[in-house]
Amino acid sequence: MSNNITMKDIANRLGVSSVTVSKALGDKEGVSDELKQKIKELAQEMGYRYNTLAKAMKDGVSYNIGVIIAERFTGMAQSFYLQFYQHVAKSLEEYQYSGILHILHEKDEAQQVLPRIYYEKKVDGFIVLGQLDKHYIEALQNSGLPLVLLDFYTDKSDVDYIITDNFYCMYELTNYLISNGHRHIAFVGSLYSTSSIQDRFLGYYKSMLEHRLTIGNGYVIEDRDEKGRYIDFVLPENLPTAFVCNCDMVAFNLINDLKKRGIKVPEECSVVGFDNDIYSTITEPPLTTVEVNMQEMAQTAVKKVIKKVNNKTTNAGRVLIKGKIVYRDSVQNIN
Amino acid sequence: MSNNITMKDIANRLGVSSVTVSKALGDKEGVSDELKQKIKELAQEMGYRYNTLAKAMKDGVSYNIGVIIAERFTGMAQSFYLQFYQHVAKSLEEYQYSGILHILHEKDEAQQVLPRIYYEKKVDGFIVLGQLDKHYIEALQNSGLPLVLLDFYTDKSDVDYIITDNFYCMYELTNYLISNGHRHIAFVGSLYSTSSIQDRFLGYYKSMLEHRLTIGNGYVIEDRDEKGRYIDFVLPENLPTAFVCNCDMVAFNLINDLKKRGIKVPEECSVVGFDNDIYSTITEPPLTTVEVNMQEMAQTAVKKVIKKVNNKTTNAGRVLIKGKIVYRDSVQNIN
DNA sequence: CTGAAAGCGCTTACAG
DNA sequence: CTGAAAGCGCTTACAG
Secondary structure, three states, X not given: OOOOOOHHHHHHHHOOOHHHHXXXXXXXXXXXXXXXXXXXXXXXXXXXXXXXXXXXXXHOOOOEEEEEXXXXXXXXXXXXXXXXXXXXXXXXXXXXXXXXXXXXXXXHHHOOOOOHHHHOXXXXXXXEEOOOOHHHHHXXXXXXXXXXXXXXXXXXXXXXXXXXXXXXXXXXXXXXXHHOOOOOEEEEOOOOOOHHHHHHHHHHHHHHHHOOOOOOOOOEEOOEOOOOOEOOOOOOOOOOOEEEEOOHHHHHHHHHHHHHOOOOOOOXXXXXXXXXXHHHHHOXXXXXXXXXXXXXXXXXXXXXXXXXXXXXXXXXXXXXXXXXXXXXXXXXXXX | OOOOOOHHHHHHXXXXXXXXXXXXXXXXXXXXXXXXXXXXXXXXXXXXXXXXXXXXXXXXXXXXXXXXXXXXXXXXXXXXXXXXXXXXXXXXXXXXXXXXXXXXXXXXXXXXXXXXHHHOOOOOOEEEEOOOOHHHHHHHHHOOOOEEEEOOOOOOOOOEEEEEOHHHHHHHHHHHHHHOOOOOEEEEOOOOOOHHHHHHHHHHHHHHHHOOOOOOOOOEEOOEOOOOOEOOOOOOOOOOOEEEEOOHHHHXXXXXXXXXXXXXXXXXXXXXXXXXXXXXXXXXXXXXXXXXXXXXXXXXXXXXXXXXXXXXXXXXXXXXXXXXXXXXXXXXXXX
C-alpha cells in the first residue's frame, strides 16, 4: 500500500505548523517565499500527494460529476455515447473534476431509481447523455443537483440542453444537394421516433420550401417502428434522385438496398447521411454526411454544470452547437 | 443546491447522539430495534443522504478505481475499449466502488506522467485497459497502488494480467475449419505488432501442427506495418481454402479484397475473424468469429484490484478468460 | 510572517 | 443500550 504522507508530516520535519504547509503548497499569502520553496521541495522529496477527500469534505463538494447513459445506448453498434463520454471526461479534467459514468438500467429508469452515486453524495451534479424517460429527468431535477442534458431535448423548458444544431445542419446539407442539381429529394427516417430525427427532417423541409420544391408522394420513408426497431424501407414508385437519411447507419442500409435493386450510387441516385460515424466510411461509396462536434458539446455541457455547482445561476435553455458537413463521394452533381 | 442533512440533524430531532444514528443507519449492534427503526424512518423522511466522503477520509480510501485507456484506443473504429470500460464500471458498482476513466495522452504516456487522480488520492488502485508503454506500467507499479492489467500482457512477471485466452480460442477456431474439411489455411496478421496477434497465431499454429498440416508459402500474411498502420494484403499465389484473420476488421477488409478479385466468400474461400465486433455483422456474409467475454474479464479484474486494495495479498499472474465461437456464414464445409 | 483553534461528517474504541 | 471523545487531512478565520 502506497505512502501516506500528510501535511503534518512535512510540517514536523521542518518544525513548522501544518497551517503553514497548507498555505505554502496552496500558494497562498502569508508565508515567506523562502519557506514556501523549502516546503515545496520537501513535499516533492517525501512524495507527498494532496488529499482531495479532505478538501472535498471541507468544501462540501466531491469534485465529481455523474454522467448518466442509458444502457440501451451502449450496445455494440451504438458506441456513439461512450465516445461522447470520453470527451466529457476530458473536459472535466480541465476543471480538476472527475467524471463518474453511470450506466442506467432500463428497470431503474422506469422506476426512477437514482444512481447510488447520488445517495452517497459522490457527485456534485449530473450530465445526462442521450434521451431518457421524462419522469426520470424529473426525478433528477427534484434531486436538486445541477443538471445538464446532452444531445437531446424535450418539451420541458426549465432545463439546460446542449444539442447539435440538427435543424440547421440538415438544412445546409439539403441545400448542398439542391446546388448539385437535385430537385426530387426524399427523406428517410421515422418522424415520431426521436426529436433529432424530427429536427433533421424539418431542416430538410425548410430547404425544400425555400427552393419551392415539393416533397413527392411517399418521399418521407419510415426507417423504424414505434419501438425503435429498424424496418425494411418502402421506396416510392418514382425514385428521387437523392435521399437524405437521418443517420449514417440508415444511409448504409439504404445504399445496400439500392444496390440490390441494381441502382448505382451515386451515379443513379445520391445519398447523404448524418453523424459521420463508422458507417460513413464503411459504405461504398463513402458517405457525404454531417460531423457532430462532440468536443465542443462536451465542453459546453461541462462548463455549464460546473457553473451551476458553483451557484452561479444561469438561465436554463437550449444551446445549439453547429456540426460540419464532411464531403465524400455519395453525391452526384447532375447539373 | 440540494439538501444537506447530516446524522447530527437526525440526532437532534430525536434527542439522541449522532453516534447512535450512525450505528442505526449502519445496522450495527448496540441500538434498540425500536430506536433503529425510528431513526431509519426519519432519515428517509428528511431525505438524508450518506456522505461517502466522510467515511472515505476516515478509512483513508476513496472507493474509486482509476481506469486508464490510451487515447489511441478511443478513436472511432476502436470503441472496443470504451465498451469494455462500461463493463468495468458496472462491476465496480457491485463493490460500492466507482470507476474514474482516465484517457492517457500519448505525451503523458511517453513521459510517464501519472494521472491527476493519482496525485490527488482520488483512487485506490488502477486498472489499465489495453497495452501501454512498458515504462509507464513500471511507473504505475512504483506508485505503490494496486494495479491490474486488462486485455494485454508483457514480459514483466510481477504484475496481474487478465486476458482473453487468445491462444486457445484461435486453436479451437482453426480446429473448426479443419473439421470442415479445410487443409490449406492461411493466417492474416503481423506477428510482431501485438501480443494478442502473436498468441492468436500460435493457437492457429498449434492446431495446424496437431493435424500435421503445413503452413503454405506466403500463408502468413502481414496486415499492418511497424507503426500499426494497415497495409494492403499480399496474397499467396496458390490461394488457401480458408483464411484465419487476427481480428474482424481485417477479415472485413480481406473479404472486400477477395470480392474485388472475383473470389466468392464462402463458396470459394472461407474466412474467420476474432472479436465479434461491428465488422463481423457488417460483412457480407456475416463472420464466424470469437466473442470475447468482456463481462467476465471486467469482473475478474475488478475483484482482483479490490482484493489488493484491501491488502489481501494475491499472487501476481495471468488469468485467462475463455471466449466463445460465434458461428455465422463465412465458413464453407468442403468435406 | 506564523500558528492555535475549530470545523467539514462520519466512525471507532471506550466508558457508563 | 447509549453517548462523549478523538481522529481522518485539510482549510478558514482569527490572533499574535
